Amino acid sequence: MTVVYADISMRIAVVSDIHSNLPALEAVVASLGDVDRLWILGDIVGYGAEPDGVVERLRDNDAVAVRGNHDHVATGAEGADWFNVTARSAIEWTADTISPSTRGWLSDLPIRREEQGFTLVHGSPRDPLWEYIDDPAVAGAVMPAMTTAWGLFGHTHRPRAFVEDNAAIGEIRVTDGTTLALGESRVLLNPGSVGQPRDGDPRAAYLVLDTEQGRVTWHRVAYDVALAARRIRAAGLPERLAGRLALGV
Numbered sequence: 001m002t003v004v005y006a007d008i009s010m011r012i013a014v015v016s017d018i019h020s021n022l023p024a025l026e027a028v029v030a031s032l033g034d035v036d037r038l039w040i041l042g043d044i045v046g047y048g049a050e051p052d053g054v055v056e057r058l059r060d061n062d063a064v065a066v067r068g069n070h071d072h073v074a075t076g077a078e079g080a081d082w083f084n085v086t087a088r089s090a091i092e093w094t095a096d097t098i099s100p101s102t103r104g105w106l107s108d109l110p111i112r113r114e115e116q117g118f119t120l121v122h123g124s125p126r127d128p129l130w131e132y133i134d135d136p137a138v139a140g141a142v143m144p145a146m147t148t149a150w151g152l153f154g155h156t157h158r159p160r161a162f163v164e165d166n167a168a169i170g171e172i173r174v175t176d177g178t179t180l181a182l183g184e185s186r187v188l189l190n191p192g193s194v195g196q197p198r199d200g201d202p203r204a205a206y207l208v209l210d211t212e213q214g215r216v217t218w219h220r221v222a223y224d225v226a227l228a229a230r231r232i233r234a235a236g237l238p239e240r241l242a243g244r245l246a247l248g249v
């Protein structure tokens, strides 16, 4: 088998779970340097205070995106029955707040796409909106639902790599600067969350694919957490959503 990374060499930034946190997204975009593409793995809105601002920024950057469960519920495509009380009150606020243009853009997003040898989903390849991939057993169970060797997902808000090796799945906990070479093995990669990290590190998380070198690198970038928290409080959203940002939980 020949490994084909892409038709042309590119640097692609992959981000997930922005959750209406514009200060975090701005910091990520400012730190990217020259990248050729921006891929978004869903949960663009929900929790944070600036859904329209975030969507506008992504549209300005011609982002290629899939829909997350929060985006899905914010557009009215499904009820908020699966959400806890805090998430529900934030998604109801979001649904009432977003502009018709934001709602239309979110509604048009597919739940899965294939780009340059990667499957892009929010949750998992077999249940793109809702399933969490949080351990090697689940990663192994969902890999057959990929139509490419490499998959990108979000939803757990924790940066991770799951790598198939002789039919066993290994889990790599990644940190700022971790790199992984892509080969013939199947992989499922999570960039972590831009707008609400849950791995104890409050910095925004993302990854960059280098299609020429066949390499993935994870990154963290500090942003103005206090500003994002102030905007959440000013919008009248639940206090817990403001307080958790500084803790990265």
Ligand code: ZN
Residues within 6 Å of the ligand: 017, 019, 043, 068, 070, 155, 157
């Ligand atoms: Zn999320």
